[in-house]
Amino acid sequence: MTITMSRRAVLGAAGGALVLTVSVADEAMSMSERQASFTPNVYIELLPDGVTQLTVPRTEIGQGVRTSLAMLLAEELAVPFSTVRVRIADLDVRYGSQMTAGSLSVRSLFDPLRRAGATARAVLIAAAARRWGVSPDSCYAVDGQVRHPQRGSLPYQSLLAEAATIDPSTVPVRLLPREQWRILGRPQRRVDTHDVVTGALRYGMDLQIPGTLVAVVARPPTLDATVASVDDRAARAVPGVRNVVTIPSGVAVIATDTATALRARDLLTITWNQPRLNADSRTWRQELMAAAPEPTQIPSGGEVFRATYQMPMLACSPMEPSNATAHVRPDGTVEIWTGSQNPADARDRAVATTGRPSSRITVHVMPTGGGFGGKLFDRAAEEAVRLSAVTGTPVRVMWTRQDETRHCLARPASAHTMVAVLDGSGTPIWRHHGVATWPLTVMPFLNEQFILQDGNHFPYSVPGNVRLALCPAPLPTGFFRSVYSGQFVPAEELFLTAVAHRRGRDPLQLRLDLLRNSEQARLRRCIEEVAEAAVWRNVVGTGRGMGIGCMDNYGSRIAVIADVSVSPTDGLRVHRLFVAVDVGVVVNPLGVEAQVQGAAVDAISIAAGAQLTVRQGAIEQSSFRDYPWLRMDRMPEIQVTIVEPGESTPVGGVGELALPATLAAVGGAVHAATGVAPTGIPYLNRRD
């Protein structure tokens, strides 16, 4: 990481702004991106009006980065939190990766933003000390001012010009010790809530650029279907329809407004070539089950116990469906507005579609109504670029909910063969995990190694091995919150619970027995904390029970206990959920709690029946009616305990942390409630 400093003129303000630029490489970057990232990708501007503007190459998808990143800077810069404004950067090739994924935003910027803030603070102190003719050591900074016991105080705004003349490498930069933190680790409400509750926050869907036409696309009714012929006479006759254009993804209707476009789309008569009418997820399920690798050799010396598990296909279904606005101009420039987790993808698609160089393409990153992994590949932006190239006007492409569900990049299904050798007391002394699934077709370069690395987080002291088999999916596959951890971890945890119940052992105690080493202490403590919070009881077969699930991932630890009932009339109901998380350094406890609750709601929804199925060549589900996400009447009380580890523990990720462990906890509770070991997810009403 490197930090440089400069001055920028600000209209009507003497002295201008003080600008710090920071070059940050992060774990999500490829080697070439890391090298490119010596160009600054984070900008901090101290403006003459006392506002500090922070520009970051990350997307706000609801995870609260605009709040947490402002906290990091405000703390070390020693300015009031309310004076920091976070701006989401437009895509810029010099920034390196602008991807928001992998629970990495805070992890990748935790040190750089604090160090940048501390550098600016040191420079401002040096400037004040010089003006006062005192030693910098006798000054300190607080609330956007430099203070001296005798000389009084100078606001940062009065020091910007002087500060800009100081070489930051000549001042001593010291990060604040944790006991001096005033902002980090304390509950901080979100900066954007006022705009949300007044309807003022403009998402990509809400853009109002004059002259914009709206397009919706009639998409293939079955997988890989292509347009054979179109009769668009009725659609074109609708007043307000400007054009009907066949594009690779279907037939687009372009109109002056959304209602007109939707009405006209329904009037299209399209004949499709449908090569994949036989695609059926039941066939894939059988292939996956057959492909899940068996152990080649099982050690002798104990009882061999085995089980198999199935994990479903899923759609991300963000609340705001995919959409993007593009303007392909005659002067060769292309401007795109999109709420993307990965704006580089929109640029790359625009380059491929128009043949124009990436330097002529601007991507504005909009706030977006949820991502969950579903906004990494910007097919809507590609469509908007294609259509704007035809109309010459700005075009917004809107996907309907049905489009978003039936044409999603599905989280692949998987099958898991688990084998354990148990000693005389029922403790597993060897394990085998055979996984069959399929890579993410959107990232063909991510192969078996990626799947194993992403899925493998077995934290317990049981030697053994994991083997992977690939088995082609009948549809395109993509990211979903927690990615392969959401399959591997529930399978392993369900199996461990089944191992415990096999000999009447307590599933929670068995986990503690397998976490005796010092490097397992953080997870062990989460289990102990959650057991106490939930008043853990191991009762089997009464219709209501508790289950536990754990994970060590993203640099964090989590243990979850679910209290669940299963009945013929009420189905699967999660009554209470207890979560203990150790995320290393806590930036914003309110944010941690929100992310944990959100991912837990995902898990409960999936456990209770949200899943995709393919019949006769198409995804069957199309909306929240048949792909049911949890609603208020099934929402359990979720109690989140934050476990604080020692001083030297680095900051961990939280966005994806709670999903796998909650799925496991609910499954363990279903096992306890019913006395029957689950064989996969969803736990009730599973369809292949």
Next chain:
Amino acid sequence: MQIRVNRRLVEVSAPDDTPLLWVLRDHLGLTGPKYGCGIGACGACTSLRAGQPIRTCVVSLAEVGDAEITTIEGLSDNGDHPVQQAWKELDVPQCGYCQAGQIMTTVALLARNPHPTDEDIDEALSGQVCRCGTYQRIRAAVHRAAELAEEER
């Protein structure tokens, strides 16, 4: 055609069967009500018609009649309606996309039932999907809004 939206009489030129959602968003520039599903299944577009919550994506322009329509933009001048205050105090939104619908549904709930129980809240709000899973804070915020409204009376 003229309709009443947020205490103003506005002229709209659109076919009778146009869903109110698109009249509000595309014709009147009121983008607070959101498109989530278009079939009345998620509640993101919920606004009030004569104080009652309606799914504007499945209510046509013709069905509006003389009734006053209130969108999130018309709820208060400064974002200080008790429900909005409670949402801010309890830090409810994550992505925020569904929250206009959650808030408008809550406004109608509190108007007919100033002190709802958890069961009342479940019944009133179970039509509103929050894909981020903010339900626990929504529930707390509904109770808090009831308190704030009581204090204002």
